[in-house]
Amino acid sequence: MIAYPELHLTRYLHGxxxxxxxxxxxxxxxxxxxxxxxxxxxxxxxxxxxxxxxVWQTENELTLPISGTGTAGMETAIANLxxxxxxxxxxxxGYFGERLVEMATRYGGDVARLDCGWGEVFDASxxxxxxxxxxxxxxxxxxxxTSTGAxxxxxxxxxxxxxxxxxxxVDAVTSLGGVSVGVDDNDxxxxxxxxxxxxxxxxxxxxxxxxxxxxxxLRNRKEKVRSFYLDLNLLQQYWExxxxxxxxxxINMIFALHEALRLIEQESLAARITRHLTNAERLWEGLGELxxxxxxxxxxxxxxLTTVRVPEGIDEGAVRKxxxxxxxxxxxxxxxxxxxxxxxxxLMGYASAPDRVSMLLDALKHVTVxx
Amino acid sequence: MIAYPELHLTRYLHGxxxxxxxxxxxxxxxxxxxxxxxxxxxxxxxxxxxxxxxVWQTENELTLPISGTGTAGMETAIANLxxxxxxxxxxxxGYFGERLVEMATRYGGDVARLDCGWGEVFDASxxxxxxxxxxxxxxxxxxxxTSTGAxxxxxxxxxxxxxxxxxxxVDAVTSLGGVSVGVDDNDxxxxxxxxxxxxxxxxxxxxxxxxxxxxxxLRNRKEKVRSFYLDLNLLQQYWExxxxxxxxxxINMIFALHEALRLIEQESLAARITRHLTNAERLWEGLGELxxxxxxxxxxxxxxLTTVRVPEGIDEGAVRKxxxxxxxxxxxxxxxxxxxxxxxxxLMGYASAPDRVSMLLDALKHVTVxx
Numbered sequence: 123m124i125a126y127p128e129l130h131l132t133r134y135l136h137g138x139x140x141x142x143x144x145x146x147x148x149x150x151x152x153x154x155x156x157x158x159x160x161x162x163x164x165x166x167x168x169x170x171x172x173x174x175x176x177v178w179q180t181e182n183e184l185t186l187p188i189s190g191t192g193t194a195g196m197e198t199a200i201a202n203l204x205x206x207x208x209x210x211x212x213x214x215x216g217y218f219g220e221r222l223v224e225m226a227t228r229y230g231g232d233v234a235r236l237d238c239g240w241g242e243v244f245d246a247s248x249x250x251x252x253x254x255x256x257x258x259x260x261x262x263x264x265x266x267x268t269s270t271g272a273x274x275x276x277x278x279x280x281x282x283x284x285x286x287x288x289x290x291x292v293d294a295v296t297s298l299g300g301v302s303v304g305v306d307d308n309d310x311x312x313x314x315x316x317x318x319x320x321x322x323x324x325x326x327x328x329x330x331x332x333x334x335x336x337x338x339x340l341r342n343r344k345e346k347v348r349s350f351y352l353d354l355n356l357l358q359q360y361w362e363x364x365x366x367x368x369x370x371x372x373i374n375m376i377f378a379l380h381e382a383l384r385l386i387e388q389e390s391l392a393a394r395i396t397r398h399l400t401n402a403e404r405l406w407e408g409l410g411e412l413x414x415x416x417x418x419x420x421x422x423x424x425x426x427l428t429t430v431r432v433p434e435g436i437d438e439g440a441v442r443k444x445x446x447x448x449x450x451x452x453x454x455x456x457x458x459x460x461x462x463x464x465x466x467x468x469l470m471g472y473a474s475a476p477d478r479v480s481m482l483l484d485a486l487k488h489v490t491v492x493x
Numbered sequence: 494m495i496a497y498p499e500l501h502l503t504r505y506l507h508g509x510x511x512x513x514x515x516x517x518x519x520x521x522x523x524x525x526x527x528x529x530x531x532x533x534x535x536x537x538x539x540x541x542x543x544x545x546x547x548v549w550q551t552e553n554e555l556t557l558p559i560s561g562t563g564t565a566g567m568e569t570a571i572a573n574l575x576x577x578x579x580x581x582x583x584x585x586x587g588y589f590g591e592r593l594v595e596m597a598t599r600y601g602g603d604v605a606r607l608d609c610g611w612g613e614v615f616d617a618s619x620x621x622x623x624x625x626x627x628x629x630x631x632x633x634x635x636x637x638x639t640s641t642g643a644x645x646x647x648x649x650x651x652x653x654x655x656x657x658x659x660x661x662x663v664d665a666v667t668s669l670g671g672v673s674v675g676v677d678d679n680d681x682x683x684x685x686x687x688x689x690x691x692x693x694x695x696x697x698x699x700x701x702x703x704x705x706x707x708x709x710x711l712r713n714r715k716e717k718v719r720s721f722y723l724d725l726n727l728l729q730q731y732w733e734x735x736x737x738x739x740x741x742x743x744i745n746m747i748f749a750l751h752e753a754l755r756l757i758e759q760e761s762l763a764a765r766i767t768r769h770l771t772n773a774e775r776l777w778e779g780l781g782e783l784x785x786x787x788x789x790x791x792x793x794x795x796x797x798l799t800t801v802r803v804p805e806g807i808d809e810g811a812v813r814k815x816x817x818x819x820x821x822x823x824x825x826x827x828x829x830x831x832x833x834x835x836x837x838x839x840l841m842g843y844a845s846a847p848d849r850v851s852m853l854l855d856a857l858k859h860v861t862v863x864x
Contacts, residue, residue, distance in 0.1 A: 152523035193740040326743030369564040372697030452528045
């Protein structure tokens with residue numbers, strides 16, 4: 123076998139994503155393709171839908187992977203739920219909240235925003251008050267902000283949103299498969315995620331789910347969904363019987379997602395969520411012992427992604443560069459308002475493991491002491 | 494290593510796509526991921542762009558893969574080139590021409606269509622006459638219709654389009670890497686393709702190129718591109734220095750595309766195009782000897798995809814089923830207007846090979862005789 127010559131180096135992926143794939147996922151990825159309407163492939167599609175429902179913790183029929191990255195998932199949600207002049211409220215707590223504002227605006231929504239500091243979380247009463255002042259048909263929020271490492275209290279916010287008669291759209295890009303999303307328990311109407319973070323599959327697909335109220339909105343649209351590629355009416359007919367041709371699914375990526383989801387089923391979602399928390403707690407404890415401060419208070423901290431404050435007088439880029447060159451470890455830089463101020467350290471999926479925590483802590487100790 | 498248990502069967506993919514990947518491509522696909530902003534990955538991105546220019550036969554700077562399938566590539570072209578009320582002419586010669594009409598309409602274009610029979614080609618004078626009657630800013634046409642197996646005379650049509658002052662958008666989904674597209678020689682302004690046909694990479698990316706006139710149109714748009722995910726302004730900044738974050742590239746898919754393009758460079762594009770024609774000619778000769786008629790006249794026939802008329806009294810679905818079950822060979826059914834009337838037989842990329850032609854001809858002979 124001829125190895126791919128560009129990449130003979132190991133990388134330990136502990137940035138904000140992608141995370142390392144499980145070797146079984148890479149094996150599935152490289153399986154020779156079959157036709158996208160092959161009877162065997164249709165069975166795999168159905169099983170992927172079953173497993174996605176398990177990981178989303180939902181009974182939603184319209185649950186499938188979008189054939190694009192997490193950003194395509196975000197656009198699918200907005201394109202199908204927002205019609206021109208629809209009032210939309212976006213809760214902005216970081217970079218990806220800003221992106222939701224931009225996208226809902228491009229799709230013609232009448233967009234209002236509620237802001238909180240980067241690294242802080244909303245109180246449900248703030249959302250209720252804002253919806254009282256200015257009603258909206260849709261409220262969009264990022265559960266786990268990849269740019270800040272804070273986890274929003276979705277259950278409480280969901281109650282406030284539904285009491286105001288709006289639909290709730292949740293970005294679960296950095297939570298699905300590592301932190302509970304609980305679509306049905308939390309009464310979430312629509313949610314999207316990605317494959318390259320807590321699912322530990324390659325980047326390129328976006329797990330997606332639409333509940334009954336979102337489906338009703340979709341069926342009652344006054345105008346066609348502007349995007350053809352992301353039109354859920356067409357995607358549902360393709361994914362479900364009678365499998366009406368819409369596009370050619372990314373077949374090998376579906377193999378990989380299938381295997382990644384099966385690994386979650388085998389471990390059990392509950393055990394996986396506990397594992398993410400346990401390893402994160404050890405990381406936080408160790409970082410504290412190194413004298414490093416975390417940006418987000420413990421009670422709102424995201425297990426899958428930790429933002430670490432860059433100490434005074436340290437060149438944050440030099441630290442990342444040394445980690446990558448000498449230790450093969452990737453961690454992330456700050457994004458947006460936190461650029462230059464934090465590092466972003468991911469413990470996601472396959473890479474949320476005690477050995478990785480030990481390696482990270484010791485490498486960080488050496489590199490920051492000598493920086 | 495644990496094999497992916499669902500798919501222990503070999504398949505020979507000779508439908509309209511996906512085609513079989515080269516084993517080297519699958520090897521690259523399964524390489525452990527690196528970060529999407531890793532210095533080594535940025536080098537790979539640049540090399541993918543260089544190789545895409547080679548395969549597109551262009552110097553266009555704005556040449557990159559879209560992070561979605563061929564349909565996403567089509568939507569990228571339309572979303573960036575069409576503004577509301579822009580007059581657009583679509584030359585419709587099959588299923589994917591119809592799709593261009595649908596997509597341009599969704600993006601607000603004032604869309605006219607010029608039709609020809611499914612399996613026929615346009616004469617450039619028809620296009621010139623239509624543009625004289627009703628001027629357009631953009632003319633869109635499918636070079637190689639996957640639904641019919643006919644190859645349009647792009648060089649002549651391009652002259653007519655540019656004499657009328659319009660831009661030319663070409664769908665090269667079933668031609669790129671197997672049939673000459675010649676973006677610069679044919680003065681094509683914009684073109685998109687897919688990865689799972691003549692490039693023999695997995696499905697999920699869409700090679701894309703935009704020439705100087707298309708870039709000028711993009712820069713002078715009155716309103717923002719409606720799609721965020723497919724906004725070429727943002728995609729260009731992500732793919733080129735300074736690599737501004739837009740989405741997380743499908744990293745493993747980029748590895749696979751890189752290797753697939755390198756295989757073309759090693760073989761040479763010219764040799765590959767000759768190979769596609771030579772193997773197709775042998776297939777056509779053999780099909781004739783079996784008494785099977787081809788739907789498209791020889792002079793307009795596409796080497797990568799042949800439409801074969803289903804003889805009277807033959808159950809076309811039963812033939813496909815037996816080929817798949819007994820011979821592991823996939824061929825395609827007819828689509829749209831040709832449903833039930835033709836089979837679609839692909840000889841694409843890695844699978845355009847003498848051994849495959851022999852296997853196909855003998856299997857078809859057995860199965861149609863006993864059907």
